[in-house]
Amino acid sequence: MKLSKYFVPTLKEVPADATVKSHILMLRSGMIRMVSAGIYSFLPLGYKVLRKVSQIVREEMDAIGGQEFHLPAINPKEIWEQTGRVEAFGDILFHIKNRDYVLAPTHEEIITFHAKNVVKSYKDMPQIWYQIQTKFRNEPRPRSGVIRGRQFLMKDAYTLDVSYEALDIAYSLNDKAYRNIFDRCGLDYFVVGASSGAMGGTGSEEFMVKSDAGEDSVAHCGSCGYAANAEVAASKVDAIVREKDGKEIYDIHTPNVRTIDELCEFLKIDETVCAKSRVYINDGKAVLVLMQGNDDVNESKLTKVLGGNVRPGHPEELLKITGADAGSIGPIDFKGRVIADLKLNDRNNLFSGANKNNYHIGGLDLKRDVTKIEYADLRIAQSGDGCTKCDNKLEVFTAIELGHIFKLGTKYSEALGAMYLDEKGEEHPIVMGSYGIGVERIMACYIEQNYDDKGLIWNKALAPFDVHLIALNMKKDAIVSMAEKLFSDLQKEGYEVLFDDRDAAAGFKFNDADLLGMPIQIVVGERKLKENKCEVTVRATGERFDVELSELNSKLKDLIDTLK
RNA sequence: CGGGGCGUAGCGUAGUCCGGUUAGCGCGCCUGCUUUGGGAGCAGGAGGUCGCAGGUUCGAAUCCUGCCGCCCCGACCA
Structure with missing residues (x-):
C-alpha cells in the first residue's frame, strides 16, 4: 500500500478529549475517529x-x-421478554422506537x-x-x-x-x-x-x-x-498483638475531627492504632463494623458474613442509633452486633469514636470493653497483603x-x-x-502494553503491515526507482508493505513511521544507496542495520524470525 | 444519575473574570519558488453560525436563562 494514496490521517497533537494511551494512539495513528460518545468509526488502518x-x-x-x-443485531423484543432480560438489562438495552425490536447486547x-x-x-x-x-x-x-x-x-x-x-x-x-x-x-x-x-x-x-x-x-x-x-479477594495480614500495658478507657476532646487522618494528625498517632466504625443496616438491624485505620469495608465479604440485605446506614440513622455523626462513632455501648476485621482481633490501647460528637476515646480494649464482639475478614485486599495460596505478596x-x-x-x-x-x-x-x-x-x-514516546509498537501478529518502507527523497529518481523495486519485490516475497512515497521531509516520514509502529522500517536514502545499501530498523528495539540491497531478503527473513 | 471541567477554523489553543477595532496564534490545508537523514524555509492565500436557542445592552465569544454535546471522577457495568 502506498501511503500517498492510503487514508491514514495521523495527528501530531494529542486530541483534547483523549486521556488513555490506547485511545490517544489510535486517534493519532489515524486508526479510529469518534462519531459520538462511545461510538467509533474504524478507518482503514x-x-x-x-x-x-x-x-x-x-x-x-x-x-x-x-x-x-x-x-441479527436487531432482535424481536418478545424473545428477550421470555428470558426476563428486557428488565434485567434495563436502560442498557437499546430499544427500537418504531417497532418492537431491541438491539442485541x-x-x-x-x-x-x-x-x-x-x-x-x-x-x-x-x-x-x-x-x-x-x-x-x-x-x-x-x-x-x-x-x-x-x-x-x-x-x-x-x-x-x-x-x-x-x-x-x-x-x-x-x-x-x-x-x-x-x-x-x-x-x-x-x-x-x-x-x-x-x-x-x-x-x-x-x-x-x-x-x-x-x-x-x-x-x-x-x-x-x-x-x-x-x-x-482473600488475603493474609500480619496479626498485631496486644500491648502488654493495657490502659483504661479515657475520653479525648477532639473538636472538628471527623476522619481517621484528622484524628491521627490531631493526636499524633498512627492509623494502625485506630478502630474506624462503620454502621450498616442488616435486614433492618444496625450492625457496627470496626476496621483498622483506613482499611475499607469489603461490602461483599460483609454481606457474606451477615447474610440477608446489607446497606450502609444513612447519616440520620447513624445519629439516631449511636448518638453521634459519622466520625465520632465507636463500639462502646453500641446496641446491636459489633463485628470487627481480623486485623483488630483482641487488640487493646486503640483509639475510636466516643459516640459523642467531637469526642474520641483512647485505651480501648476490644477484649475487655466489647464483650460480644465478633471477628471476620472484612477488608478490601490491598497491595502488600499476603497471598493466601502461597507465601508471596498480592498486588492490587x-x-x-x-x-x-x-x-x-x-x-x-x-x-x-x-x-x-x-x-x-x-x-x-x-x-x-x-x-x-x-x-x-x-x-x-x-x-496499552506496547508503545513508547514515539508511538505504537506492533508485533508480527497484529501489525497492519510487516514493513514500513520509506523513500527519503521522492525527487531523486534513483531513490524512487529503488524504493519502487523494493516495494514490489518485498510484496512478491509475501510481506505486507506500507510504502511511504509521499513527497515529504525525512523527519516527517520517520516520525510517522515511528508513530504507526510497523515492526520493521526500511529506509532508502541517497547516502546509503550510493553504497548499494539500505537501512533496516527494528521498531521495538531501535536497532539499525545497514544492509546490502542484494542481501535484504535474507537479512529481512532472519530479522523477522527473531521478532515476536 | 451525582460531582467537576470543557465547547472559539480540520487539530491544538488565546481572548471570557472586567462587554467596545476586522476574533488572535501554532500546526495542518491551497499556490509558487527553494528544500529533502529526524515533524523544512520564504512569499502569497483559503478557511469561523465563537455548541444551540432565547434574553440584557447602543453594542455580546465575553453578562443572564434554558438546552445540547464532549471529557474526567463517582454510581452503574447480564
Missing part, C-alpha cells in the same frame, strides 16, 4: 488491525470445533432460539457456535476510547451440551482457545476465577489485562498466579476485562424451552455455556 485480531480469534475458535454464525436468546428448533437429540451435541459481530449497549458512561463503547465488536461463543460433565469439557476447550488467542496476540494477561455471577452459573473466569485504563480492581499474586476481583491494581467465560447451565434453555431427548427418550434442557471476548479491547489492551 485500524480496521486492518481489527481484522487481524478477528482472524486469530476465528482460527482458534475453529480449532476447537467452533462454527461461525452471522446473527449479546446473543444467548437467539442462539437458544435456534437450538430449540433444531437440536432435539443428544446425538446433536456437543455444539460450539460463535459469532464475531457488533453488539450494542447503552452504556451510561462510555469511556477510555474503544474500551467501553456503546457499540463494539465482540466474539461470543455458546456451547450446547447434554450434561454438566459435557459442559465442563466444552468450558475447558474454550478456556484453552482463549489462552491461545491472547498468547498469539502477544498480550500479558492473567485469569481471574470470578464468582459465579448474577448470570447464574456454576463457574466463570475472566481474562484480564493490567491497565490504568481498567475498570476492575484486581488482586493478583505474581508468584502463584492467584487472581481475584479485589472485591472478593486496575485491569481491563478482555474476555469472560462461564457455565450458563439451563437458564436460557429452560426459559425458551430448548429441550432434547436423551438415550432413554427422556426430555432435558440443553446445558449451555457462554464465552465472550471484546475484540477492540484486545487491540486497545495490546496498545
Whole structure:
C-alpha cells in the first residue's frame, strides 16, 4: 500500500478529549475517529488491525470445533421478554422506537432460539457456535476510547451440551482457545476465577489485562498466579498483638475531627492504632463494623458474613442509633452486633469514636470493653497483603476485562424451552455455556502494553503491515526507482508493505513511521544507496542495520524470525 | 444519575473574570519558488453560525436563562 494514496490521517497533537494511551494512539495513528460518545468509526488502518485480531480469534475458535454464525443485531423484543432480560438489562438495552425490536447486547436468546428448533437429540451435541459481530449497549458512561463503547465488536461463543460433565469439557476447550488467542496476540494477561455471577452459573473466569485504563480492581499474586476481583479477594495480614500495658478507657476532646487522618494528625498517632466504625443496616438491624485505620469495608465479604440485605446506614440513622455523626462513632455501648476485621482481633490501647460528637476515646480494649464482639475478614485486599495460596505478596491494581467465560447451565434453555431427548427418550434442557471476548479491547489492551514516546509498537501478529518502507527523497529518481523495486519485490516475497512515497521531509516520514509502529522500517536514502545499501530498523528495539540491497531478503527473513 | 471541567477554523489553543477595532496564534490545508537523514524555509492565500436557542445592552465569544454535546471522577457495568 502506498501511503500517498492510503487514508491514514495521523495527528501530531494529542486530541483534547483523549486521556488513555490506547485511545490517544489510535486517534493519532489515524486508526479510529469518534462519531459520538462511545461510538467509533474504524478507518482503514485500524480496521486492518481489527481484522487481524478477528482472524486469530476465528482460527482458534475453529480449532476447537467452533462454527461461525452471522446473527441479527436487531432482535424481536418478545424473545428477550421470555428470558426476563428486557428488565434485567434495563436502560442498557437499546430499544427500537418504531417497532418492537431491541438491539442485541449479546446473543444467548437467539442462539437458544435456534437450538430449540433444531437440536432435539443428544446425538446433536456437543455444539460450539460463535459469532464475531457488533453488539450494542447503552452504556451510561462510555469511556477510555474503544474500551467501553456503546457499540463494539465482540466474539461470543455458546456451547450446547447434554450434561454438566459435557459442559465442563466444552468450558475447558474454550478456556484453552482463549489462552491461545491472547498468547498469539502477544498480550500479558492473567485469569481471574470470578464468582459465579448474577448470570447464574456454576463457574466463570475472566481474562484480564493490567491497565490504568481498567475498570476492575484486581488482586493478583505474581508468584502463584492467584487472581481475584479485589472485591472478593482473600488475603493474609500480619496479626498485631496486644500491648502488654493495657490502659483504661479515657475520653479525648477532639473538636472538628471527623476522619481517621484528622484524628491521627490531631493526636499524633498512627492509623494502625485506630478502630474506624462503620454502621450498616442488616435486614433492618444496625450492625457496627470496626476496621483498622483506613482499611475499607469489603461490602461483599460483609454481606457474606451477615447474610440477608446489607446497606450502609444513612447519616440520620447513624445519629439516631449511636448518638453521634459519622466520625465520632465507636463500639462502646453500641446496641446491636459489633463485628470487627481480623486485623483488630483482641487488640487493646486503640483509639475510636466516643459516640459523642467531637469526642474520641483512647485505651480501648476490644477484649475487655466489647464483650460480644465478633471477628471476620472484612477488608478490601490491598497491595502488600499476603497471598493466601502461597507465601508471596498480592498486588492490587486496575485491569481491563478482555474476555469472560462461564457455565450458563439451563437458564436460557429452560426459559425458551430448548429441550432434547436423551438415550432413554427422556426430555432435558440443553446445558449451555457462554464465552465472550471484546475484540477492540484486545487491540486497545495490546496498545496499552506496547508503545513508547514515539508511538505504537506492533508485533508480527497484529501489525497492519510487516514493513514500513520509506523513500527519503521522492525527487531523486534513483531513490524512487529503488524504493519502487523494493516495494514490489518485498510484496512478491509475501510481506505486507506500507510504502511511504509521499513527497515529504525525512523527519516527517520517520516520525510517522515511528508513530504507526510497523515492526520493521526500511529506509532508502541517497547516502546509503550510493553504497548499494539500505537501512533496516527494528521498531521495538531501535536497532539499525545497514544492509546490502542484494542481501535484504535474507537479512529481512532472519530479522523477522527473531521478532515476536 | 451525582460531582467537576470543557465547547472559539480540520487539530491544538488565546481572548471570557472586567462587554467596545476586522476574533488572535501554532500546526495542518491551497499556490509558487527553494528544500529533502529526524515533524523544512520564504512569499502569497483559503478557511469561523465563537455548541444551540432565547434574553440584557447602543453594542455580546465575553453578562443572564434554558438546552445540547464532549471529557474526567463517582454510581452503574447480564
